[in-house]
Amino acid sequence: MSAIRPGDLVPRPMFVSWAVFAAVQGGLIIAQAELLARTIAGLETSWLGWLAAVIVVRACVARLFAGTTRRAGIAIRQDLGSRLLRHADSRRRGGEFGTLLGPGLAALDPYLTGYLPQLVISVIVPPLVLIRVGVADWISVLIILAALPLIPVFGILIGLRTREVTEHRWAELQRLGGHFRDVLAGLSTLRVFGRTGHQARVVREMATSHRRATMSALRVAFLSALVLELVCSLTVALVAVPIGLRLIAGDLALAPALVVLLLAPEALLPLRAMGTRFHAGAEGLAVAGRVRDILAEPSADGPAAAEAAAGGPDSAARQRVVVERIPPGRAVSGSEPLDVADRGRPVEITLVDVTVRYPGRDRPALDRVSLTVAPGERVAITGPSGAGKSTLLHVLLGFVAPDEGRVLIDGVEPGTDELAWARWSAAISWIPQQPRLFATTVLDNIRLGRPEADLSRVRAAASAADAAEFIDALPHGYATPIGERSSGVSAGQRQRIALARAFLRDTPVVLLDEPTARLDLHSESAVVDSAVGLLAGRTALVVAHRPAFVAMADRSVRLVEGRVVDGESPAAGPARPRVLA
Numbered sequence: 035m036s037a038i039r040p041g042d043l044v045p046r047p048m049f050v051s052w053a054v055f056a057a058v059q060g061g062l063i064i065a066q067a068e069l070l071a072r073t074i075a076g077l078e079t080s081w082l083g084w085l086a087a088v089i090v091v092r093a094c095v096a097r098l099f100a101g102t103t104r105r106a107g108i109a110i111r112q113d114l115g116s117r118l119l120r121h122a123d124s125r126r127r128g129g130e131f132g133t134l135l136g137p138g139l140a141a142l143d144p145y146l147t148g149y150l151p152q153l154v155i156s157v158i159v160p161p162l163v164l165i166r167v168g169v170a171d172w173i174s175v176l177i178i179l180a181a182l183p184l185i186p187v188f189g190i191l192i193g194l195r196t197r198e199v200t201e202h203r204w205a206e207l208q209r210l211g212g213h214f215r216d217v218l219a220g221l222s223t224l225r226v227f228g229r230t231g232h233q234a235r236v237v238r239e240m241a242t243s244h245r246r247a248t249m250s251a252l253r254v255a256f257l258s259a260l261v262l263e264l265v266c267s268l269t270v271a272l273v274a275v276p277i278g279l280r281l282i283a284g285d286l287a288l289a290p291a292l293v294v295l296l297l298a299p300e301a302l303l304p305l306r307a308m309g310t311r312f313h314a315g316a317e318g319l320a321v322a323g324r325v326r327d328i329l330a331e332p333s334a335d336g337p338a339a340a341e342a343a344a345g346g347p348d349s350a351a352r353q354r355v356v357v358e359r360i361p362p363g364r365a366v367s368g369s370e371p372l373d374v375a376d377r378g379r380p381v382e383i384t385l386v387d388v389t390v391r392y393p394g395r396d397r398p399a400l401d402r403v404s405l406t407v408a409p410g411e412r413v414a415i416t417g418p419s420g421a422g423k424s425t426l427l428h429v430l431l432g433f434v435a436p437d438e439g440r441v442l443i444d445g446v447e448p449g450t451d452e453l454a455w456a457r458w459s460a461a462i463s464w465i466p467q468q469p470r471l472f473a474t475t476v477l478d479n480i481r482l483g484r485p486e487a488d489l490s491r492v493r494a495a496a497s498a499a500d501a502a503e504f505i506d507a508l509p510h511g512y513a514t515p516i517g518e519r520s521s522g523v524s525a526g527q528r529q530r531i532a533l534a535r536a537f538l539r540d541t542p543v544v545l546l547d548e549p550t551a552r553l554d555l556h557s558e559s560a561v562v563d564s565a566v567g568l569l570a571g572r573t574a575l576v577v578a579h580r581p582a583f584v585a586m587a588d589r590s591v592r593l594v595e596g597r598v599v600d601g602e603s604p605a606a607g608p609a610r611p612r613v614l615a
């Protein structure tokens with residue numbers, strides 16, 4: 035991360051106003067010390083009114099300054115937020131980006147409204163105060179000047195460590211945010227592939243790592259406050275002891291001695307406060323660097339980005355709605371073992387008068403749909419957009435509970451039996467229109483439903499899905515990491531990884547939502563050929579848009595406005611053999 039200059043974030047007039055405030059504040063500090071010293075030394079009350087006025091003005095100025103700075107901070111953050119949103123193309127709008135826009139910009143606040151104004155105050159107030167101390171007693175100025183550099187030196191030494199730990203903490207937070215969003219968006223995929231429990235563990239580990247990084251940053255902050263406090267106290271003591279001795283010896287009058295004693299801590303205070311605020315603002319500094327890096331990158335929103343972003347916010351939101359509709363009784367445990375006995379034989383699926391109504395919709399998405407898919411039969415579901423094809427698959431996946439009607443698996447209704455749904459889930463491979471890949475390696479993405487599978491089985495599954503060639507050409511082959519929101523692979527490659535996933539999972543039932551994303555000719559024919567191989571010998575429901583996908587089925591059922599309007603009779607003949615046993 036490149037270093038960032040304060041001027042990159044804060045407009046110049048803001049610095050000027052901070053400087054003016056610092057000068058006024060410096061003058062008021064000196065006036066306050068002067069009036070207090072005269073009142074005590076002369077034992078007269080005539081200055082008390084002026085003293086009270088200075089204290090009140092000082093408080094008002096400080097309040098005014100805090101208000102102006104806070105408003106400026108909000109304006110700067112809002113401006114950065116909208117610039118980031120305008121600039122960052124859809125590929126970058128992942129969970130990390132969300133973390134940057136949310137907690138990231140919020141972390142900028144202590145930097146903008148705390149550290150930077152304090153930096154200006156530290157440059158202006160100590161010299162003003164030291165001039166007045168020098169007029170009263172030049173020896174004290176020499177002592178303060180000798181000790182003063184210790185504060186920034188210690189501050190810088192600790193600051194370097196602070197920057198390191200806060201950047202680490204920020205990186206951990208971004209990783210956590212990115213992964214969490216990925217997991218949420220792909221929750222339905224994880225659920226079908228029985229990996230929710232594993233992902234919960236991963237999120238827990240990331241949260242622990244972030245907590246450790248936070249504790250380490252806090253330790254450094256406390257240590258730094260302690261060191262700075264010690265240096266300031268020692269400096270004041272070094273000034274006070276000789277002043278006391280010279281007062282007793284009669285070498286120094288009481289009024290200038292009091293001015294020196296009152297002003298010595300004020301000369302040190304801004305530097306000490308700057309050290310403390312540096313810690314509070316260090317995360318903001320890390321964020322500012324990231325913001326500047328993003329704004330410096332060329333924006334690349336365009337057709338390619340749009341394609342790469344397939345499976346974007348709309349589809350994620352839609353999936354979330356679907357997942358929210360899962361009745362509590364149907365939650366499938368991630369640690370549920372696959373039912374191996376189920377894997378060996380094709381399954382019969384029956385829907386009886388299934389009706390699904392989405393909230394806020396007049397027309398049901400499925401209207402009394404009855405359908406029987408014989409063991410080993412492949413049925414294509416066709417129909418215009420919005421006919422209810424995906425909803426039909428979602429009912430079978432348990433994402434959507436029918437409002438009326440029954441779903442029977444091998445003649446048995448899972449109903450609200452959690453175990454029955456877990457067994458059923460373990461028997462399904464689901465390939466959605468826009469398969470969800472996770473920000474992990476290609477290898478782990480393929481073996482999502484079978485984490486124990488070794489590389490040779492993964493390779494076999496990838497070859498069956500015509501994915502082996504492009505995976506071998508990736509920079510690290512199967513170990514190549516996939517970015518957030520499937521960045522780094524094309525829509526066609528994503529489909530082939532999803533098919534490889536299904537080949538490896540090797541379940542008796544396949545539910546396939548044909549990809550509608552624009553695929554090039556080679557990708558399309560590769561996906562069709564692989565899908566033919568995958569469906570062989572399995573009970574399958576395929577939402578089909580293209581003739582090639584309809585042709586691979588034994589029969590097709592047409593849905594229009596949620597109703598079955600046309601269904602061919604089942605094809606006769608034995609089921610074809612599986613590709614992967």
Ligand SMILES: Nc1ncnc2c1ncn2[C@@H]1O[C@H](COP(=O)(O)OP(=O)(O)OP(=O)(O)O)[C@@H](O)[C@H]1O
Nearest residue numbers: 352355356392399418419420421422423424425426
């Ligand atoms: N989560 C939801 N909330 C509300 N309405 C929904 C939801 N999902 C789907 N619908 C509506 O239900 C109807 C059927 O949608 P569905 O996605 O099943 O159709 P489809 O045939 O798969 O369409 P496409 O071919 O365009 O994917 C549509 O009118 C759709 O707008």
